[in-house]
Amino acid sequence: MTRDLASWAQPKSGKSKLKLTWPKDLVAALRSSLRRWRPADAPAPAPSRPLSFRANLSTQHLALRLLGLRLDVELVGADTLTGMSQPVIFAANEQGALDYQVLRAALPGRLRPLNIRLSRTLSKGRNVVVFTDEPASGRLVGEFSTVPADLANQYNVAIIPVGLAGTFKLKDVLKLSLRTKPKVSVRFGAPIYVRGRTLTEATEELQVRVEHLVHEGDLSWWTVERRRQGVAAPVAVEPTARWRRLWEQAAPKPERRSNIWR
């Protein structure tokens, strides 16, 4: 049984026509702007918004695309940065001369950190980056000073651990006439907050996290987290010969054939 609807209850028919609304709206907008109106009992306007903004990491920005012309760049854990309040301190391992440039190019303009005048840069609301010292012989990651933890404590900002892999001797590698693009991996870890602990503790945690990011890029975050929690001191890493590092870094990608008939 079907309900009897009123005879005038007919559906709309025909396609909507193109309407030109902007001339009339524009006049009204300009008129309203000139003749300001405000209810007498309206609450005062909200204070202007703070300078800090929320990070939103895009992986499509121009610098990264340009970098992709020369390098096979892999971003891991980039979503860590989404929603973070600015500024932040990036704490990365130093592998080669191009680390700073690679990290900057991997990030969009508003997130790009500086590595000079750290304190003044942070006070202006811009991100900074702090690198480790030169790694000791046989190690991949050098030691962090307490500078990042100190700055994070002073400005109440987060430290983002960053593991850079594949940038070792990159400058020299790029001079070679290679058929494949060198593989570079930029791995972001979970933010570290110094609040409630000493600078040494925070620095130790940072050290461990960056070492894990560098060494365990292939493992999932959950696996890394669980391992990390059971380890108090930085992981001792087996000495690796320089040629082996370069060898692994330059490992060719599996060949991709775009057309099945070729």
Add this chain to the structure above:
Amino acid sequence: MSRPGFVLEADASTPPLMTMSGSQLKLERIGVGTKVVYPADAVASTGSVGLIESALNAPIGGDALASRLQADTTLTIVVEDCDWPLPRPEFDIRRALVESVLETAARVGVDDVQIVIANGLKQRWSATQVTTVLGDRVASSFLPDGLVTSHDVTGDDLVTLGEIDGHAVRFNKRVAESDLVVVVGVRADYTTGCPLVTGLSDVSTINRLRGVHRDEAFADQVGELTKSALSVFSLVAVLGQPLLGRNLRFVGKREWEWSLADRLALVTARQVVAALPRQGARFLHGNPLADYAVVDVLGGDHGEVLKHSRQVWQAANAVEVNGQADVLVASVWGASVDEGDPIGSPLSAAHHALVRQAGTHMGKPYTREGGVLIAFHPLVHRFANRRHSAAADFYAKVLSETIDTAEIAERHEPAAIADEWYLDLYRKQFAHHPLRVFHEWYATADAARHFSNVIWVGGDRRTAAVLGHRAATTFADALEIASNAVGQAPEITYLRGPGLALGDVR
């Protein structure tokens, strides 16, 4: 803390105020004396890590989460998926909550951890949705091993949690067998009810809780049963109002605070939709993202957290309105109704206006009994093929026969629940369960009984008639139709969107 809500009493000098109807934005002249309810201000979110840490370490009514975990604990993280606020948040706070819980679990060395989505009758989550909401880290750690599952209300593996008056309450197996269940959710409205039960139990239990014969005593008993059978730690974030992106920021701002840029943005938005009704609407209103400030994060005993989070939301969003009105006016913006649809289906629009907007009050409704609701929406007959398949059929086949809820429940509901096509869409194609549209209609019809008339401005006449409502071409026409019920000089309250205000009607 954001500025609280505000009630503007329109006078002769009040310029036209913004109304939203699907994807159409318009400046409409409001009658003198109309009370315009503006929700609390939308503000940008700030870091919520401190709030989450506090909630985990100093919970309400219980021990800290870390002290409740052991290395051999079977831990299940339940992600609530009830009425999620729209427009969609650009950063889902549930991700930060889940990551914090996982970090705590990792610190203790818990081995057996799984994530269960408490979707209930809503669509089950695809891998893409898990990644979008919970983030890359959780997705890459848990999805490959199948450790993230969506609850299936029709599943064969549900276990009986207990019996209430002969009714077996069947529950998600993994959750029922866990040593500890951590429930992660958000509070963005004033609803009561336990999303844990409606999200993780079976069809018949959900139907007794939300169906046409709702049983409050049964709901209390089920709540007690879950409390005794499960060890639950809740973690709930209370959200503020949506702060829209730059293109649509003016929508949430009060008209007298619009800058010239805001006014030009309105001019542009109107022209884009007028020139390209489909593509333009989809581009601007299809899936806008909004930033939601986290007002507070509460952790601890499940019942206590539900109660306290409701109080916090009330404190942040209550707007005092003097006196009940004769006519309530509501704007229905497409982006607030159906995700991914710039206009929204007529059933969702009716539910949004009658249940979500008119029903969000502190016990005393905005209008007197027998008042009139005037809502702005085109009521275009459109439903998503996959997600709203059951809703489209409900509109075309059920409502064309009857709008009586008892008759619908008796004649049409059993067939829909047993329909293999709908169930297949629910289980495999990420569509809503067919019962969901029935429950939405029961709630809509219940809410409509409070009003003598529901009038849709600019609405399709046939669709309005099918819903049992009326349609008017303009706002003035709607008021003229309403005058039959409320007289020539009615008291009018207008709910100005897009956020949700909690009416504290005195």
